[in-house]
Amino acid sequence: MNLYSILGMLVEPLGLLWLMSLAATVYLVRRRNYRGALHPGALVILIWVVGGTPLAGWLLASLERPYAQVDLARLPTCDAVVTLGGGVRPSRPDPLGFDCTSAADRFLLGMELVRLRKAPVLVLGGAYRRDGDYGSVELPMAKDWLGAWGLTNAGVFELGACANTRVEAERCQVLAQQHQWQRILLVTSGWHMKRAEAIFKKAGFTVVPAACDFRGLRTLQRRKALIRYLNTERLDNLGCYIHERIGWLVYSWCGWI
Numbered sequence: 001m002n003l004y005s006i007l008g009m010l011v012e013p014l015g016l017l018w019l020m021s022l023a024a025t026v027y028l029v030r031r032r033n034y035r036g037a038l039h040p041g042a043l044v045i046l047i048w049v050v051g052g053t054p055l056a057g058w059l060l061a062s063l064e065r066p067y068a069q070v071d072l073a074r075l076p077t078c079d080a081v082v083t084l085g086g087g088v089r090p091s092r093p094d095p096l097g098f099d100c101t102s103a104a105d106r107f108l109l110g111m112e113l114v115r116l117r118k119a120p121v122l123v124l125g126g127a128y129r130r131d132g133d134y135g136s137v138e139l140p141m142a143k144d145w146l147g148a149w150g151l152t153n154a155g156v157f158e159l160g161a162c163a164n165t166r167v168e169a170e171r172c173q174v175l176a177q178q179h180q181w182q183r184i185l186l187v188t189s190g191w192h193m194k195r196a197e198a199i200f201k202k203a204g205f206t207v208v209p210a211a212c213d214f215r216g217l218r219t220l221q222r223r224k225a226l227i228r229y230l231n232t233e234r235l236d237n238l239g240c241y242i243h244e245r246i247g248w249l250v251y252s253w254c255g256w257i
Contacts (some may be wrong), residue, residue: 015230018047050231055239060216063244064190072112078119078208079181082172083110084188084196085125085162097100102236105212110187111146113210114154119185122230123175124254165196166256169203181206182206189213191240196249198257215240 021040027039031072049055087107091099100107107124114122159171175181183206188196190211200207215237250256 012230012232014047014051014232014235018044018051018230022046045251047230049240051232053234054220056234056241057144057216057219059241060191061214061220062216063194063241064211064214064217067193067209068189068214068217070210072116072118072210075113075118075185075210076183077084077117078183078185078210080121080123080124080157080176081110081113081119081185081187082168082200083107083125084165084186084192085159086189102215103213106187106189109210109212113185113187119154121157121179121181123157123159123172123184125159125162125172127231150193165192165199166251169199169205172200172205173203176205183208185210187212189215189240191216191244195244195251195257199251202257 001071008243021043024040025037025044027098028034028040083106083205084103086103088098088104090097110122110124113119157175159168159175162168172184176184183209184194184200186193186200186205187210193209193211197207197209215233219233219237
């Protein structure tokens with residue numbers, strides 16, 4: 001790391017918190033208050049392990065690897081492409097009325113699969129979000145925009161406001177009964193695919209996974225050193241991993257997968 005990278009790291013919130021914890025630890029040790037130094041010292045180590053090493057990437061990549069490097073051309077033709085929500089969110093200030101998130105790959109991959117004629121129908125999932133007093137769904141907001149730009153001639157269905165993946169599967173099941181769908185191409189993030197695939201299979205679908213948004217594997221791919229500067233992206237990766245692990249336990253306990 002050069003001096004510019006170090007300074008840039010230390011002025012960011014995560015780096016600043018680490019630096020303040022380190023300073024508190026050093027101060028307390030110099031005052032021979034070793035017991036008091038344990039708490040900030042532990043925080044220094046925790047922040048560095050999570051935010052400055054590949055640990056979070058390794059954990060998240062363990063969920064992603066089974067679904068990586070899919071050849072889109074070899075995917076079978078299915079009855080529908082089901083793209084789970086999370087790719088866009090409502091945003092009043094934006095001219096289009098929505099803002100793309102880090103999971104926008106889901107939306108783009110769903111469109112690409114339809115373009116490749118892997119299915120005649122695109123199903124858009126969405127989560128309910130509030131922006132002040134403004135409530136809306138995610139991906140359905142882009143439906144009119146897609147039509148205006150002529151990006152797809154396929155039939156487009158929306159699942160409405162869905163609180164979680166289970167609700168998306170239930171809504172999709174209703175559509176499948178109406179239109180005789182059996183086999184679907186399921187599009188979601190690689191780290192979320194295991195749980196999503198399980199719940200859609202529980203709903204009676206034959207699922208062909210089409211994963212994207214490989215955050216853990218992407219992080220590991222571009223790393224050249226074991227330990228580098230602190231990065232909040234690694235905290236996000238750890239959050240995704242913990243969310244999926246807890247989600248799997250909850251869904252299993254509820255009998256949803």
